[in-house]
Amino acid sequence: MKNIDIRKHILVPEHSKLTKQEIQELLEKYNITLNDLPKILLTDSAIEKLSVKSGDVIKIIRNSPTAGTSIYYRVVTNE
Amino acid sequence: MNNLFKKYEEELPLKVINDLKEKLPKKISEAKLKKILEETTIEYNKMLVQPGESVGLVAAESIGEPGTQMTLNTFHFAGVAEMNVTMGLPRIIEILDGKKNISTPMTEIYLKKPYNQGKDIKKLALSIKETTLKEIVSEFVVDVAESKIEVKLDEKKMQEISVDYPAIQKSIKANFKELALSKKGDVITLKLNEKEKELNQLFKTKERIKEIYVQGIKGITQVLPIKKGNEFLIITAGTNLKKILELDFVDKTRTISNSVFEIASILGVEAARQVIINEVYKVIENQGLNVDIRHLMLVADTMCATGTVKGVTRYGVVKEKSSVLARASFETPIKHIFNASLIGEVDNLSSVVENVMLNQPVPVGTGLPGLVTKVKRS
Structure with a gap:
């Protein structure tokens, strides 16, 4: 799709990439492994411009009607 | 004062903090504010769902019970002028089952500044129509x-x-x-x-x-300009969001379609999750029912957990379950058990259904924690 920045769309929350260290902290905080996180496809159009590879963790800051903003994490997968 | 709020940003959700800021008097002593924030944090933590609470079950009941009331209104069409829109139970089933071809696809096209004042709106609308x-x-x-x-x-x-x-x-x-x-x-x-x-x-x-x-745009079978608030927008029957977003006069940040799969492919899985919540909530609200939006959020999160939209059916969410027995207990049990035995699948009995089958305590509520003791070696 040409010339359309979908990141500005009201339905698309802010996506950002976590650093290696942040991933480590996240996994320790919740005592989980990467496989326990929800997934996002490598081809997902919301992370097109983040130059991610499989295994990265995406932090999503959602607008929530109940909490104002809520933070969600997804791990990038190939499939 | 703001520093104090900042300290609690980790512990309290943004909305609670904003509510506090709004409701509290402007002149308040630091000590008092601190006390209030402490008290709020305690109360907030009390209100949180306990670990081990069977939230899925509660969500299923909370959506299912009003759903029985809705069956009376099944197959009624609420119309916007001459356009038909599927509402009621059929629409909810359609969304939650993850149907790819929905019965009444629609787009709400918002327009950019000079165009949304209603001048030549009919012409614009007709130029979109196939x-x-x-x-x-x-x-x-x-x-x-x-x-x-x-x-x-x-x-x-x-x-x-x-x-x-x-x-x-x-x-x-x-x-x-x-x-x-x-x-x-x-x-x-x-x-x-x-x-x-x-x-x-x-x-x-x-x-x-x-x-x-x-x-025109292929797939758009009907167009209808309407006025909403103080601007004009175009509602279309049939969707082709990709092509519509490429048009010059379209507001690319607000134009939405009601097809979950179309949104997922163009705007990503997070947007699809939001559409699931919005669309289901719209139907429930329309019927005059009241379901807490948190239940819908849970369902939508489950449907989108794999990165693609999966319906709550045996081909979607249920297929993702790790336990063979849990899958077999839903639909087509023999198929699942055959396949599992062919490839030698292992069931860790970590979820609810399989433990009910084996007459063991389920890992819910007080059944969740396990006990670890040191065995004395003599």
């Missing part, structure tokens, strides 16, 4: 003797959707390369070539010409 040749033709005349078709165009209708003769001729030519075209006044004459002079072929061609695409 128009076929038969809609701008007043008469088809089939001349059997000379095996030619005369297409008499309706100029008024052409002006309405702003197309001209060359554009029409071009689109006919693109579809029927073998026809000889000629134009005289408002009549376009099409002549079949010598080889295909049969009568049968002539009528077949006439029918095919009717369906030639002239202009």
